[in-house]
Amino acid sequence: MDDSGRPIRALNQARSLSVIPRALDPELIEQRSDESLPTERLEPFLRERLPSTTGELSVMQFGGGHANLTYLLRFGVQEYVLRRPPLGPIAPRSHDMAREHRVLSRLSAGFPLAPNSFLFCDDDKIIGAPFQVMERRHGKVIRRELPEECNARPDINRRIGEMMIDALADLHKIRRDDVGLEDLGHPEGFTQRQLDGWTKRWKDAGAADNTDMERLIAWLYQHRPTLEQSALVHNDYKLDNMLVDNSEPWRAVAILDWDMCTSGEPLADLGYLLNQWAQPDDPPLWIEESTMPTAQSGFPSRTESIERYATQTGYDCDTIHWHYAFAAMRFAVIIQQIYIRYVRGQTQDDRFATFDTRVATYIDKGCRIASL
Numbered sequence: 001m002d003d004s005g006r007p008i009r010a011l012n013q014a015r016s017l018s019v020i021p022r023a024l025d026p027e028l029i030e031q032r033s034d035e036s037l038p039t040e041r042l043e044p045f046l047r048e049r050l051p052s053t054t055g056e057l058s059v060m061q062f063g064g065g066h067a068n069l070t071y072l073l074r075f076g077v078q079e080y081v082l083r084r085p086p087l088g089p090i091a092p093r094s095h096d097m098a099r100e101h102r103v104l105s106r107l108s109a110g111f112p113l114a115p116n117s118f119l120f121c122d123d124d125k126i127i128g129a130p131f132q133v134m135e136r137r138h139g140k141v142i143r144r145e146l147p148e149e150c151n152a153r154p155d156i157n158r159r160i161g162e163m164m165i166d167a168l169a170d171l172h173k174i175r176r177d178d179v180g181l182e183d184l185g186h187p188e189g190f191t192q193r194q195l196d197g198w199t200k201r202w203k204d205a206g207a208a209d210n211t212d213m214e215r216l217i218a219w220l221y222q223h224r225p226t227l228e229q230s231a232l233v234h235n236d237y238k239l240d241n242m243l244v245d246n247s248e249p250w251r252a253v254a255i256l257d258w259d260m261c262t263s264g265e266p267l268a269d270l271g272y273l274l275n276q277w278a279q280p281d282d283p284p285l286w287i288e289e290s291t292m293p294t295a296q297s298g299f300p301s302r303t304e305s306i307e308r309y310a311t312q313t314g315y316d317c318d319t320i321h322w323h324y325a326f327a328a329m330r331f332a333v334i335i336q337q338i339y340i341r342y343v344r345g346q347t348q349d350d351r352f353a354t355f356d357t358r359v360a361t362y363i364d365k366g367c368r369i370a371s372l
Contacts, residue, residue: 027063027141028060028061028062028063029060029063031059031060032061032348033348034087034347035061036059037082037127038126038128041125041127042127043057045121045126046119046133050075050080050119050133052076052078053078054075054076055076055078056075056076057074058074060072060074062081064240065257067086067095068083068084069083069085069086070082071083072136073133079136080133080135080136081115081134081135082131082132082133082134083097083100083131083132084129085129086347087347088344088346089346094260095259096259097130097132097259098120098122098132099258100117100132100258100259101119101120103117103184103261104132104134105117106180106181107174107232108135111171113242113254113255114254114255114258115135115136115254115256116134116135117135119132120132120133137243137253137254138243138246139245139246139253140243140244141242141243142160142240142244142249142292142293143240143292144290144291145293146293146296149249150249154297154298156250156298157293157297157298157299158298159250160239160244161299161300161305162250162308163244163250164239164242164273164305165300165309166308167252168269169312171231172231172232172233172266172269172315173231173312181232181263184232185263185264186263187228187230188228190230190262190263190264190268191225191228191264191265194268194330195224198329198330199217201337202329202332202336205336205337205340206336206343210363212367212372213329213332213363216325216328216366216367217329219370220325220326220329220370223322223370224322225265225322225323227316227318227319228265229265229267229315229316230265231266231315232261232263233261233264233266233268234255234258234260234269235260235261235269236257236259237272238272238273238291239276240291240292241255242256267319267320267323268323268327270317270323271320271322271323271324271327272327272330272331274302274306274320274323274327276294277302278292278295279294279295279302280295280296282295285361285364285365289358289361289365324369325366325369325370326366328363328365328366329362329363331362332359332362332363335355335358335359335362336356338352339358342355
């Protein structure tokens, strides 16, 4: 049953899925030992609630994410995706599977890049945490390295950059009441709450005293924009949270990771994207830290991207500089939250062992953007 009390609707939509052939996916790994799903409880629970579960269940893990844990479930040839929060304590209102299910089960009907969600479970006895089960979309994830077909093709790179802006603009042009999300979030006071919330998360994330972060936070409070615009905000929008077509990477297949979606200032999404949008003339550490390959030849500049977004949406982008700096601060907090889980032994993923240096890079970046 979903949070709106409509289990039949979810099941009927699931029955309309085409059966997807089993395929090798470079994003998939065997389940990490400390993150494996307890299938002895999960399997009967899903077989009672999802269609097309007659085949043998197999589970693999999507290995690329740093926060929520994501798994591929196969019942024979039928595929689903299960998502749950990370191990260990999590910040309030973060990693919200109920929110993600609610958003996707409604938004998918009016926004083609949103996968459908079929099931939400808040019974911790099943896998030890709330989870949701959603549609599997097939495509590739682009991170720091471009696909081979993009090599020496600046024209393709430009189209990928424009696709990121166009998809974000399309999301922000959706009317919430057209997709049944008119009561999602509280757009009034959004920017102030975001600043307060991420400042508190920084203090709660076990970080040592940091003078540069204190200066950056003080600047953000002093220069907080007073203009408030309102749209559906993804809240984690960047290229590696998208799937693109396997043969035409300038075509988006899906936008992923909706657990922080809300209603608020649309420039929050644009600033967050720009924080990962490296350019060839950026400091080397900014380019090294970027999760996107936008410093390579052909990609639009940040200025061009802002102009394209403003033209398509009509939103006032005069305060984008503040949102860009805030995104750097926010990303530093996110990485610190991941790092402290590793330090405390709440995850055994060794990718996180050096995340303290990444935290310092984003704090410095935010200070430079703010000219501190």
